[in-house]
Amino acid sequence: MTDKIIEVSHLVKHYGKFKAVEDVSFDVYRGDVYGFLGPNGAGKSTTIRTILSLIKPTGGQIRMFDRDLQTDREYILQRIGCIVEKPDFYKYLSAEKNLEIFARLSGVNVTKSKVHEIIEFVGLKGREKDKLGGFSHGMKQRLGIAQTLIHDPELIILDEPTTGLDPQGIIDIRNLILQLKNERNKTVVLSSHILSEIELIANRMVIINKGRTIIQGSVSELLNAQELIVSFSVDNIEKAKQLLFGISMERAIDKIDNNNLLLHISQENIPIINKLFCDNGLKVFSIEAKRKLEDYFLKLINA
Amino acid sequence: MFWKSTYNEFIKIAAKPRSYIGVGAITLIVGIILFAMKADGMNFISFVTQPFEQSLSFEGNILNGNLIAFIILQMLIIHVPLLIALVTGDLVSGEGAMGTIRLLLTKPISRTKILFSKYLAGAAYTLFILFWLGFMALVIGKAMFGTGDLMVLNSDGLIVLQQHDLAWRFALGFSVAFLSLMMIATLSLTLSCFSENSIGPIVSTMAIIILFTIIGTLDVPVLQKVQPYLFTTHMMAWRNFFEDPLPLDKIVESIGILLIHIVGLLGIAVYKFNKKDILS
Numbered sequence: 001m002t003d004k005i006i007e008v009s010h011l012v013k014h015y016g017k018f019k020a021v022e023d024v025s026f027d028v029y030r031g032d033v034y035g036f037l038g039p040n041g042a043g044k045s046t047t048i049r050t051i052l053s054l055i056k057p058t059g060g061q062i063r064m065f066d067r068d069l070q071t072d073r074e075y076i077l078q079r080i081g082c083i084v085e086k087p088d089f090y091k092y093l094s095a096e097k098n099l100e101i102f103a104r105l106s107g108v109n110v111t112k113s114k115v116h117e118i119i120e121f122v123g124l125k126g127r128e129k130d131k132l133g134g135f136s137h138g139m140k141q142r143l144g145i146a147q148t149l150i151h152d153p154e155l156i157i158l159d160e161p162t163t164g165l166d167p168q169g170i171i172d173i174r175n176l177i178l179q180l181k182n183e184r185n186k187t188v189v190l191s192s193h194i195l196s197e198i199e200l201i202a203n204r205m206v207i208i209n210k211g212r213t214i215i216q217g218s219v220s221e222l223l224n225a226q227e228l229i230v231s232f233s234v235d236n237i238e239k240a241k242q243l244l245f246g247i248s249m250e251r252a253i254d255k256i257d258n259n260n261l262l263l264h265i266s267q268e269n270i271p272i273i274n275k276l277f278c279d280n281g282l283k284v285f286s287i288e289a290k291r292k293l294e295d296y297f298l299k300l301i302n303a
Numbered sequence: 304m305f306w307k308s309t310y311n312e313f314i315k316i317a318a319k320p321r322s323y324i325g326v327g328a329i330t331l332i333v334g335i336i337l338f339a340m341k342a343d344g345m346n347f348i349s350f351v352t353q354p355f356e357q358s359l360s361f362e363g364n365i366l367n368g369n370l371i372a373f374i375i376l377q378m379l380i381i382h383v384p385l386l387i388a389l390v391t392g393d394l395v396s397g398e399g400a401m402g403t404i405r406l407l408l409t410k411p412i413s414r415t416k417i418l419f420s421k422y423l424a425g426a427a428y429t430l431f432i433l434f435w436l437g438f439m440a441l442v443i444g445k446a447m448f449g450t451g452d453l454m455v456l457n458s459d460g461l462i463v464l465q466q467h468d469l470a471w472r473f474a475l476g477f478s479v480a481f482l483s484l485m486m487i488a489t490l491s492l493t494l495s496c497f498s499e500n501s502i503g504p505i506v507s508t509m510a511i512i513i514l515f516t517i518i519g520t521l522d523v524p525v526l527q528k529v530q531p532y533l534f535t536t537h538m539m540a541w542r543n544f545f546e547d548p549l550p551l552d553k554i555v556e557s558i559g560i561l562l563i564h565i566v567g568l569l570g571i572a573v574y575k576f577n578k579k580d581i582l583s
Contacts, residue, residue, distance in 0.1 A: 015580075052409045054581035078411040088402025092318050101314065104307045105410035147406065 003030045005065060005155055005187050006051065012059035013046050013211075020046040022211035024060075028189055028204070030154075033181050035202030035219065036191035037297065043211040044191045045085065048159045052082055064155075078107040081153040083161055087144025089132045095119065095143050096128040099150055106151035115150065122146040122176065138169040145176055149184075156180060157189045162197060170197070177201055195297050207300055214300050228289045229254060230270055232261045235283040243276055259285075305416045312424030316390060325386035325432050332382070333439040336375055337447055340366065344448075368445030369453040369469055373545065375440040376480070384487040385509055386432060391425040392491035392504035395576065399499040399583045408581055418496075418576045422569070425488045433481050441473065455545045462547050476541040479554070482561050483538045487512070489565045490534075493572040499583050534564045 006028035013021040021043040028034045038044045049055040051062055053073050062069040064076045089098040096115060103110035119128045122142040132140065141161065148156050158177070162170045178201060180186040192198055198205055199219065206216035215222065234240045240261050244250055252269075255262040265273065270287060277284050316322050340347065344366045395418070398404035408414060453464045464472065487508065494504035515535035518526050530536055540557030543550050 049405075049581065054405060054408055056578070056580060074411040074413065076411075077409060080409070082406075082409050084405040084409070086402055088405065090315060090318070090401065090403060092320065093314075097314070097318075101311050102406060102410065104311055105304070105407070105412055107304070107411040 004028070004063075005030050005032075006189070007063040008047070008051065008060070009063075010060040011047060011050060011057055011062065013043075013050060013055060014058045019211055021050070021057075024208055024211065024213050026206040026213060026216045028155075028187065030187055031181075031185065032204050033177065033188045033190060033202045035198035035205030036189060036208075037195065037198050037205055038193065038208040040193055042209045044193075044208065045159060046211075047208070048157060048189075048191050049084060052080070052084065052157065053077065054084065074107070078151070079154045080157060081148030081151065081155070082157040082159070083141075083144040083148060084157075084159045085163070086137075087140045087147070089140065089143060089147075091133045092131065094129050094131055095124060095135070098132060098143065099146060102147050103150045108151045110150055118146045118149050121149070123172075137164045138166065138172070141165060141169065141173060142176075145173070149180075153186075155187045155189070157191075159191045160193070161190065162192070162194060174201060207297060209300070228265060228267060228270075230263050230265055230273075231257075231286075231288045232263065232273065232277065233259055233285040233287075234261060234277060235259065235285070237261060239280070240277060240282055243280055243282070244273075247276065249273075304412045305420060308412055308417055308420035309423050312394075312420050313427065316424050316428050319390070319393075321393065322390055322428065324389055325383075326435055328386055329383070329432065329436050329439060333375055333436070333443070336378070337371065337439075337443060340371055340374075341447060344371075364449055364451035365454060366448055367451035367453075368441060368448045369450060369466065369473075371444035371448050372437075372440035372473070373453060373455065375444070376436070376476070377542070383432060383436065383484060384512055385505075387429050387484050387487050388491040388505045388508040390428050391488040392495050392508055393501045394421040394425055394492055395495040396498040396504050397495075397501045399581075400501050402583060404581055404583065414577045415573055418492075418573060422489070422492060422572075425492060426485060429484045429488050430481060433477060433484060437473075437477055453545070457542075457546065462545070464545060464547060472544045476544040478541075479544070479558065480541040482558060482565075483534075483540065486534050486538070486561050486564055486568075489568045489572070493568045493575070496572045496575040496579065532560065534561060537561050 004027050006026070008027075009025050011021055011024040012019075024043060024047050026036075036044055036048070046055060050057050051064070051069070053069060065079055067075055069076055089095075090101065093101070096119070099115050099118065100110075103115065116125075116128070119125055122145050124139065124142055124146065127135075127139065132143075135143070144161075145158075148158070161177075162173050165173060174197065177188055177190065180188055188201075190198065190202060202219050204217065205219050205222070207214045232240065237256060237259055241250075241253065241256075244253060244263075249263075249265075249269075252263045252265050253261065254264050263273070267289070270289065274284060274287060348366050348370075395404075398407055407417065450466055452466050453469055455462045455464060490511065491504050491508040494507045498504050498507075512535060515533045519530050519533050519536050537557035537560050540554060540561070543554045543557070
């Protein structure tokens with residue numbers, strides 16, 4: 001068995017003349033927290049739904065756990081826990097009954113104590129007998145996570161898991177995902193259009209736009225390879241400019257704003273320039289790297 | 304996995320408030336009919352027997368539980384399909400409307416098995432509704448009105464079926480009535496596979512029943528050619544068990560046509576449900 005858990009090759013999905021997905025390929029490895037990034041309408045949800053066999057692809061191949069999704073659907077789905085968009089449940093049943101219903105279809109025997117253990121893990125202890133009608137979106141999201149974990153799957157797929165949550169809810173879900181990776185060794189695929197979310201959680205990612213893969217790889221490598229906009233706040237802006245001229249970095253100057261010097265530089269150059277300024281008697285009040293995933297993402301999708 | 308899925312479907316039907324509308328409606332309507340018959344039943348009977356009174360004399364307990372059950376069955380079998388469709392029309396589309404279909408279809412069980420689980424649960428519900436109707440009509444009817452021979456008025460005239468000759472007729476009549484209602488359950492389940500909301504399949508089922516019933520009653524030669532093949536023509540086939548002699552060929556033909564419809568519709572439902580992209 002290879003370390004690849006998901007291999008998507010040249011996935012295509014058309015609805016009549018509308019091309020929802022034109023050519024999406026990516027690989028997810030065991031242990032990854034994999035960010036699936038793209039603007040609204042990029043084809044993220046269609047791809048996720050196709051991986052989960054909710055949508056039949058027009059073309060391409062999906063292999064998971066070294067098996068083909070078309071021929072071994074049930075083997076594959078038994079190893080996956082997922083939330084697709086909103087975590088919707090049966091409103092007329094309690095949280096506990098909802099979990100039991102989905103656990104029964106998970107392909108493994110799930111005991112009552114396991115159900116209670118998961119309810120406690122997601123912080124819903126004491127609410128398990130309550131009907132879903134009275135649950136907030138955040139609580140449903142937690143129950144959704146519980147549902148994904150109930151059969152102890154190897155792979156967890158979360159499609160836009162923080163949509164509609166308040167800031168505290170977003171932090172809670174983010175912490176839960178990190179807990180899944182660190183404490184339970186799960187592989188997590190996380191689809192989102194919230195870039196900071198991916199940047200904070202994921203170790204690898206793919207960016208798709210207009211139904212096509214734009215780039216995939218390690219989040220840190222992809223980000224480090226890019227130039228940052230770094231703001232140096234110094235006491236003497238003219239002297240700082242001269243020092244940059246002295247090392248032929250004048251072209252790196254993007255903008256001068258009061259005592260802030262905005263530079264287009266790579267991450268490796270930050271300590272070099274800082275040392276240059278300090279060694280020449282400049283006072284450096286602050287250094288702020290501004291270019292992050294958001295800029296990178298916008299640059300890619302606008303290319 | 305199939306039985307676990309079917310068990311889930313039973314739990315869902317039992318927990319849904321709409322499942323109890325049928326039970327409540329039947330209890331209320333049968334209760335009203337029983338009350339009306341108790342209060343003014345003899346006038347109703349005289350109205351039916353009046354044309355025959357010059358040549359026949361009627362003795363004994365005519366207004367008995369068997370007659371009441373027969374009348375109730377005849378009246379309600381038209382309305383029960385709505386109560387059945389309320390639940391079976393929601394089996395697939397209700398999951399779509401609630402959004403639970405996304406979770407349901409990402410579980411390691413084939414779509415065909417999920418659909419048949421729902422169908423089996425729908426069939427059990429249909430049987431329960433019919434059983435409740437039978438209980439209210441026969442058991443409560445007999446408790447209130449006693450027992451006796453059954454007087455049936457049909458197009459050939461008046462038939463009197465003896466009391467000891469009725470149990471098997473009711474049993475088989477209910478069985479064929481169940482088949483008719485299963486036809487409705489299958490139709491609404493099939494329509495449910497095409498819809499993302501609960502109301503559509505229920506309204507469509509009733510619209511089809513009304514349309515076919517109208518076509519079935521129109522005396523137009525072109526329509527008369529299709530009338531024998533409409534399922535609505537055979538919905539009242541249960542009534543044939545209260546004829547003497549038994550019209551076996553008509554009964555077999557009705558059962559055959561209902562079964563062909565059920566199998567055909569189930570085939571369409573399985574095909575559609577398996578092909579369906581879940582976009583909701």
